[in-house]
Amino acid sequence: MLPRLVVLLAAFLSRRLGSDAHGTELPSPPSVWFEAEFFHHILHWTPIPNQSESTCYEVALLRYGVEPWNSISNCSQALSYDLTAVTLDLYRSNGYRARVRAVDGSRHSNWTVTNTRFSVDEVTLTVGSVKLEIHNGFILGKIQPPRPKMAPENDTYESIFSHFREYEIAIRKVPGNFTFTHKKVKHENFSLLTSGEVGEFCVQVKPSVTSRTNKGMWSKEECVSLTRQYFTVTNVIIFFAFVLLLSGALAYCLALQLYVRRRKKLPRVLLFKKPNAFIFISQRPSPEIQDTIHPLDEEAFLKVSPELRNSDLHGSTDSGFGSTKPSLQTEEPQFLLPDPHPQADRTLRNGEPPELGDSCSSGSSNSTDSGICLQEPSLSPSTGPTWEQQVGSDSKGQDDSGIGLVQNSEGQAGDTQGGSALGHDSPPEPEVPAEQDPTAVVFRGYLRQTRCAEEKATKTGCLEEELPLTGGLGPKFRGCLDDKAGLHPPALAKGYLKQDPLEMTLASSGAPTEQWNQPTEEWSLLALSSCSDLGTSDWSFAHDLAPLGCVVAPGGLLGSFNSDLVTLPLISSLHSSE
């Protein structure tokens, strides 16, 4: 009984002494815990109640399973302490235990130990930084793991958490606070498709390790502005391709237009050479002319002219030609020659009827002819030009004899071909009415445009080419003359060429309009030229037309044209006679 009482007393006294030694017992911190990030280990504790200004805290650390406790801080006023430096091997060890107690003067509180063993599992994962770039409509992000300064060189985030690293990305568009989308990526580099949206985008990242239970912390928000880019490589390429395509199309259209509107060339058959000085009366024969054109003798021409007037050059098929006095005669004589016959039929001007009735009745075939009578020239071949209808002899029934020849002014009637549409079946030599003034011959009626083809097969020049009443008549007729000295009807036999000085109408339907147009233009121009140029100068075709035009000025171009037709055979006959 007595020993038991002694023991109890001793225990009571020892406890009392202990408490007295420590003073009033300080309360220990209620809780102590770690808040750690990657190599940033902070120990936190709650303060003791009713702490004084002199109250501080003592921190001790223990490596799990290894004694003793190591005192880290003897007196800390703050409520937290950085233990990173003494816990560097946290990620390779089993963890640490820490404890804290309050100290006030000589008094100490009890230790408060962390509830859990501080290990790598308690480290909150964080992200160092996030960098955003814009590239071709994509937001390229690069996550930088934390790089704490206190971490050893070999202990990097990637080395410690080597596998199963994962990041959760939250994208937010600035106007709204709602999260646009969440995305999980397994690499530090990621890309976000904005789908053409523009504006400001903010991105947050939260790391995690799928094989661990570590918690993650959202990073700071990184924002980037996305503007609509017009000058991207793709857009530029598309633009240039479009421009090239458009220019190609325009070039094609332009080329097509130029090709369509190119100066067309006349067909070869329509082309005719320029008359190289088709000179009948020229004193200087052109070397190009193959025709043996001899200059006409003025006297002979004068003699012939009246004969030609009265000559009958009509055929049975003539429908109405006559008048040995063609109306080609104009007031102005074609040739500046004295008028041996003042009684020259100057009345055979505009509208005068032919006055070759005598000659006509004598030898004219009035059956079909409508009025064209041609008198055979009574001139001797030696005296003057003779009218020979050689062509007509072989082409009877073929050509119309509706031709009225009018001997133009003799002399230089170099008028050449007027397309001597001299077709006649019964081609007696046309009688040149003597009474007619050789200087002025007017033809009235129609000039049939016959062909030389059948008669002269070799005369391809005559056959092929129409005998247009144009400038082409010159060379063509010239070609005809080459073979024979006689008259060769033109190759064209498609109609009648009314030789009406009053009526500027063309009965010929066969003549191509183009051919007509050409001579029309030429003759109009030529008519404007000096009509006085009737000298024996170069009797080119153009010049020949000029005087003709002058002569038949009242009659117009047609009159002049008819005169050409009239004079051509006349000239040829003159040539052959010589």
Place this chain on the structure above:
Amino acid sequence: MKLHCVSLWLLGTILMLCSVDNHGLRRCLISTDMHHIEESFQEIKRAIQAKDTFPNVTILSTLETLQIIKPLDVCCVTKNLLAFYVDRVFKDHQEPNPKILRKISSIANSFLYMQKTLRQCQEQRQCHCRQEATNVTRVIHDNYDQLEVRSAAIKSLGELDIFLAWIAKNHEVTSSA
């Protein structure tokens, strides 16, 4: 030509044997979901470790026990430690809290599954326990015996994260994320 073929054959055999030693056990536990066990432990870690009043004593990590185990001993040590936990720790611990008890029970069942998977794999391959592996196992049992049973059980449960981390490290599949 024959010498070339023979040398290649020998090289392939050596490589195969090495891979067997290193990867023999790993292939056995690949299908185990270690992450589920770790999550379960994290939920009860605070409650269990708070009851551990002897932080300066460890059972599994004495002298970095588990850190020095060689790959050849991994199979034996894993088998022994699984048996340790199933036969001694889970049986000695008396958990009053039903929530915590549920988690501990799920962890224990996972350990039983791992033991079964490992036993099937060991029947095909030889899992000899060398002296080093036997020594490590004996140290762990000695540490457990130095403490009171209840404290030892609590402490062993509190060190489950160490054991799970060691298993994941030694039985980890080489192809990582």
